[in-house]
Amino acid sequence: MNKSELQVIKEGKTGYGILIENDGYVQLNKSKRLREGIGDDEWFVPKPFIVDAVFQKFGIKNANGRIYPESVLKKQVEMYQEKINDRRAMAELNHPADSTIDLGRISHNIIELHWVGQTLVGKMELNVTEGFRKYGIISSRGDDAAQLLLNGWKIGVSSRGVGSVEQKLGQQIVGDDFELIGFDIVSDPSTPNAYISAEGEDALAPYVESKTMSNIKPINEKIEKIKNILKS
Numbered sequence: 001m002n003k004s005e006l007q008v009i010k011e012g013k014t015g016y017g018i019l020i021e022n023d024g025y026v027q028l029n030k031s032k033r034l035r036e037g038i039g040d041d042e043w044f045v046p047k048p049f050i051v052d053a054v055f056q057k058f059g060i061k062n063a064n065g066r067i068y069p070e071s072v073l074k075k076q077v078e079m080y081q082e083k084i085n086d087r088r089a090m091a092e093l094n095h096p097a098d099s100t101i102d103l104g105r106i107s108h109n110i111i112e113l114h115w116v117g118q119t120l121v122g123k124m125e126l127n128v129t130e131g132f133r134k135y136g137i138i139s140s141r142g143d144d145a146a147q148l149l150l151n152g153w154k155i156g157v158s159s160r161g162v163g164s165v166e167q168k169l170g171q172q173i174v175g176d177d178f179e180l181i182g183f184d185i186v187s188d189p190s191t192p193n194a195y196i197s198a199e200g201e202d203a204l205a206p207y208v209e210s211k212t213m214s215n216i217k218p219i220n221e222k223i224e225k226i227k228n229i230l231k232s
Contacts, residue, residue: 006018006099006162007097008020008097009165011063011064011065012064012065012172013165014164014165014166014167014172015164015165016163016164016177017162018097018098018099018160018161018162019066019159019160019161019162019163019165019174019178020095020097020158020159020160021056021062021064021066021158021159022063022156022157022158022186022187043136045128045132045133045146045150047128047133048125048126048128049125049126049128049142049146050111050123050124050125050126051123051124051126051149052121052122052123053121053122053123053124053157054119054120054121054157055110055113055120055121055122055157055159055183056068056073056077056119056120056159056183057118057119057120058070058072058073058074058118058120059118060118061171065172066165066172066173066174067171067172067173067174068174068178069173069174070118071176072174072175072176072178073120073174073178074115076161076178076179076180077113077115077120077180079180080110080113080180080182081113083110084110084111084112084113087109087111088109089109089110089111089182090103090106090108090109090110090182091106091107091108091109091110091160091182091183091184091185092105092106092107092141092182092184092185093105093107093108093141093142093144093145093184093185094184094185094186095158095160095184095186099160099162099181100181101181101182105141106127106140106141106142107126107127107140107141107142107144107145107185108124108125108126108127108142108145108185109124109125109127110122110123110124110182110183111123111124111125124157124183126142126145126146126149127140127141127142127143128140128142128143128146129142129143131143132146132147145185155185155186155187156185156186156187157183157184157185157186158183158184158185158186159180159181159182159183159184160180160181160182160183160184161178161179161180161181162178162179162181163175163177163178163179164177164178
């Protein structure tokens with residue numbers, strides 16, 4: 001089947017198709033660091049407009065009931081680094097049921113990703129125009145996102161990919177054929193405790209799952225142990 005003809009796999013369903021995970025929130029606090037030297041009533045837009053985020057987690061069931069094994073997610077993030085290095089890790093404001101990025105809907109670019117335990121964290125840069133920065137005129141999807149953040153509202157981050165979901169040991173597991181498309185901006189999260197912050201990465205610490213902090217073992221490790229027992 002052509003990827004352009006794929007359907008979104010809904011919550012609780014298995015099969016091959018588009019996987020959309022609303023992974024976390026974005027909230028920009030009007031901090032002293034952000035507004036240093038600026039009065040509360042004055043218009044100020046950072047340049048560049050960069051925020052920190054929790055993007056995704058492995059081995060932990062999300063709100064869609066799916067679990068991404070460590071090997072699957074880490075492999076795709078490693079491949080995604082090439083897009084980051086080339087400044088083409090672009091993504092959209094809201095995402096369609098599509099396996100391609102629409103340049104007409106670009107709102108931001110992912111500029112850095114790294115792992116902290118089971119959690120993928122990093123930075124995104126909003127595609128803010130000079131018209132918005134100087135006069136508050138909204139003329140791009142990045143301007144839309146920036147306006148929401150500057151108003152103090154939370155908006156979400158959501159991964160988009162293509163792959164299969166299988167039922168294993170009573171859990172819905174994302175398969176080895178998963179391909180990461182990108183991380184869009186949406187409204188609601190499904191990955192537990194994933195947020196975006198303008199306060200720097202330290203502010204994300206309460207939302208980070210690490211192997212030393214969590215009693216949850218990645219489901220792929222459990223599967224391998226059971227396979228080894230059955231073989232013996």
